[in-house]
Amino acid sequence: MNESIKDQLQKAHEQGDYAALLDLIPYARLIGVECSRVGDELLFKLPANKDNIGNPLLPAIHGGVIAGFMELAAALHLLVFAGSPGVPKIIDFSLDYLRAGQFRDTWARCQVWRQGRRVANVAITAWQSTEAEPIATARAHFKLEEPLKS
Amino acid sequence: MAENPVFERAKRFLSALRHCQVLGLSVHSASNEGLTIVLPYSPRIVGNPETGVIHGGALTSLMDTACGMATLCVLPEFEVCPTLDLRIDYMHAAEPHKDVYGFAQCYRVTTDVIFARGFAYQDDPGQPIAHVMGTFMRMGKHIKGTKGFGGAVTGGAQ
Numbered sequence: 001m002n003e004s005i006k007d008q009l010q011k012a013h014e015q016g017d018y019a020a021l022l023d024l025i026p027y028a029r030l031i032g033v034e035c036s037r038v039g040d041e042l043l044f045k046l047p048a049n050k051d052n053i054g055n056p057l058l059p060a061i062h063g064g065v066i067a068g069f070m071e072l073a074a075a076l077h078l079l080v081f082a083g084s085p086g087v088p089k090i091i092d093f094s095l096d097y098l099r100a101g102q103f104r105d106t107w108a109r110c111q112v113w114r115q116g117r118r119v120a121n122v123a124i125t126a127w128q129s130t131e132a133e134p135i136a137t138a139r140a141h142f143k144l145e146e147p148l149k150s
Numbered sequence: 151m152a153e154n155p156v157f158e159r160a161k162r163f164l165s166a167l168r169h170c171q172v173l174g175l176s177v178h179s180a181s182n183e184g185l186t187i188v189l190p191y192s193p194r195i196v197g198n199p200e201t202g203v204i205h206g207g208a209l210t211s212l213m214d215t216a217c218g219m220a221t222l223c224v225l226p227e228f229e230v231c232p233t234l235d236l237r238i239d240y241m242h243a244a245e246p247h248k249d250v251y252g253f254a255q256c257y258r259v260t261t262d263v264i265f266a267r268g269f270a271y272q273d274d275p276g277q278p279i280a281h282v283m284g285t286f287m288r289m290g291k292h293i294k295g296t297k298g299f300g301g302a303v304t305g306g307a308q
Contacts, residue, residue, distance in 0.1 A: 005200070026196040027205035030172070053168040054215075055230070062169035063233045064214040068207020072197075087198060090206050094237040 005087075013080060018042075025072070031065050033072055042080060044073040044108040053103060061101035070095065070108055070124040070138045077110035078120055078142055086145035088120065095124075095138035104128055106135065120144055156180045156223055163222060170215055173208060182223055184255030184268070187216045191247050202246035209250060209270055210238055213282040216254035217266040221286055224256045224264070231264060231286040239281045248272045250279070262288055 005024060012021040016037035022028045031052055034045040046052070046061075046069045054062025071093055078088045108126040115121075124138040125131070157180040164170050164177055164187070173195065178186040189195075189204075189212040197205025214236055221231045244250055253275070254268030264286045269278035 024199055025205070026194050026199065027207055030194045031207070051169060051172045054170070055232075056166055056168065057230070062167065062211060062214070063218075063236070064207065064211025065169055067210040067214065067236065068205065071206050071210065089243070090240050092237065092239045093206065093210065094235070096235045097233050100232065 009079060013037075018076070022076075027068065028072055031068060033069060035073075035076060041109065042073075042077055044069070044076075044110075046106040046108070048104045050103075055100070058100055059103045061103065061106065063097060063101075066097070066101050066106065066126060066136050067093070067095055067138070069106065070126055070136065071140060073108045074110050074122040074124050074138075074140045075142065078112065078122060078144075081112065082115055082120060082144060088142035088144055091119070091141040091143055093138065093140045095136055097136050099133065099135045101126075101135045102128060107131070115144070117146060118144055154180065156182060156185070159222055159228070160185055160219055163219060163228075164215070167215070169211065173211060175212065175215060178251060180223060184220055184253060185216065185223055186251055186253045187212060187219065189250040189252065191249055196246075201243075203243050204246070204250070206238070206240065209244065209252075209280060210236070212250060212252040213238060213254065213268060213270055213280065214284070216252035216268055217282060217284040218286060220254040220256050220266045220268070221264050221288075224259050225288075227291050229291045230289045232289065234263070234285040234287050236282065236284040241278055241280055244270075244279050245272055251275075252282075254282070260288075264288060 008021045012018045018035035052065040111123045113121045120142045126136045127134045160177045160180040174190045178188045195204045195208035252270045256266045258265040267283045270280040271278045
C-alpha cells in the first residue's frame with residue numbers, strides 16, 4: 001500500500017475523521033461519500049446531490065450510485081477493521097433494492113460476517129429515513145492480501 | 151446508417167438520466183437483441199489512485215444502466231422498470247485509461263418481472279472484466295409521471 005494512504009488511514013482512524021482519506025479516492029469525491037466514527041463503528045453518508053440522480057421522475061438516486069456508495073463503504077470498512085496490508089479487492093457484489101432512493105441523504109453501515117485468511121464476507125445496509133427501513137441491502141466478497149509470513 | 155428505433159429510444163432515455171450524463175455514458179449500439187453502453191475513462195471515476203483503476207461503483211452504474219435499458223429492447227412500449235436486484239462478478243480489474251463497454255440483454259420477460267444479464271469488457275468481449283445479472287420490476291406503462299417521460303423517450307410519438 002502506498003505510504004500516503006497508509007499514513008492517512010492511520011491518522012484518520014486516530015482522529016475519527018476520514019475526510020482526508022476519502023479525498024484520495026476520486027470516485028468517492030465524485031459521488032460525495034463521507035464517513036464518521038460513531039463509538040467503535042463507522043457510519044457512511046452520501047449527501048443528497050443532484051448529480052447522483054438516475055430516475056428524473058421521482059426523482060430518485062441512480063441505483064448504480066447507491067451500489068457504488070455501498071461497495072466503497074464495504075471496502076473502507078475492511079481497510080479500517082481487517083488490518084490487511086493492502087487495499088481489499090472486490091470479488092463479487094450482490095444487492096437488493098428494497099425502496100427507491102429518494103433525493104435526500106443516504107446512510108450506510110457494514111458488518112463483516114466472516115473474515116478468513118484470504119476472503120472476507122461483508123454485509124452492507126443503506127437507509128434514508130430510518131435504519132429499520134433500508135432502501136438497499138448488499139453483500140460483498142473481498143479478496144484480502146495475505147500477511148507476509150514471518 | 152439505417153434508422154434504428156431502439157437505438158434512438160435508448161439514446162433519448164440515457165440523455166434524461168443525470169448521473170449517466172455525469173459519467174459520460176453513451177449508447178454504442180442497440181437492437182432487439184440487446185444493447186451496449188460505453189463508459190469513457192476519466193480520472194474522476196478512479197477508485198485506486200495508485201494504479202488509476204476505475205472504481206467498481208462506476209462499473210456498477212454502467213451495468214445497472216445497461217441491464218435496465220435492455221428492457222427498452224424487448225418492450226413494445228416504454229415502461230419504468232426499477233431494479234429489484236443486481237449481482238456483479240468481477241473477473242479482473244479494468245485497465246486504466248481505457249473505455250469500458252457494457253453489453254446487456256433480457257433473456258426472460260414475464261408480466262411482472264424482466265430477467266437481464268450482461269458483461270463488461272474493454273478490448274475483447276471474450277475477456278470480460280465483469281459478469282452481471284439483474285431482475286427488473288415492470289411497473290406498467292400507466293404509472294404516474296410515466297407519460298411525460300415516456301413521451302420524451304419515444305420522441306413524443308405516443
